[in-house]
Amino acid sequence: MKGVPSVEHLEPAAAHVRELVYDWEGLPVLTCRLALPEAAGEGKGPERIRRYYRHVEDCICKWLEREHLRLCAQARAALDASRPIPMESVLVDGQAEETEAGRLTVRWTICWEDRSRTFTDCWETESGTPVRRGRE
Numbered sequence: 001m002k003g004v005p006s007v008e009h010l011e012p013a014a015a016h017v018r019e020l021v022y023d024w025e026g027l028p029v030l031t032c033r034l035a036l037p038e039a040a041g042e043g044k045g046p047e048r049i050r051r052y053y054r055h056v057e058d059c060i061c062k063w064l065e066r067e068h069l070r071l072c073a074q075a076r077a078a079l080d081a082s083r084p085i086p087m088e089s090v091l092v093d094g095q096a097e098e099t100e101a102g103r104l105t106v107r108w109t110i111c112w113e114d115r116s117r118t119f120t121d122c123w124e125t126e127s128g129t130p131v132r133r134g135r136e
Helices: 046-078
Strands: 010-024 027-039 090-098 103-112 114-125 127-136
Touching: 010 046, 027 103, 046 090, 046 103, 046 114, 046 127
Parallel strands: 027 090
Antiparallel strands: 010 027, 090 103, 103 114, 114 127
């Protein structure tokens, strides 16, 4: 079709960055920089890939909400004990690249406190099906 990039030459789109701040009584207790990559292009395959990472983002946001509740309880206890209010930061960062014709590799990392975990996903861009998934 005219104006639609071919699947063989699909370029990964830039990540959509979200800055989230969760507070307790006006004081930030949890911040998150969320930057998961998106697949560029039109069609069923790129849309399936985008839908998957929207789901991943939703799951991360639900986890952040649970952590926020935990940190609010800790903040209340810290205030009662005249201790500093805890604040945590989470970074979710991803990069996508076309490693082979018709294949998109996405590497994304979650960094939280002193821990980090990296995931690598490989996709067939035409169909939007995963080729392999794993943790590094």
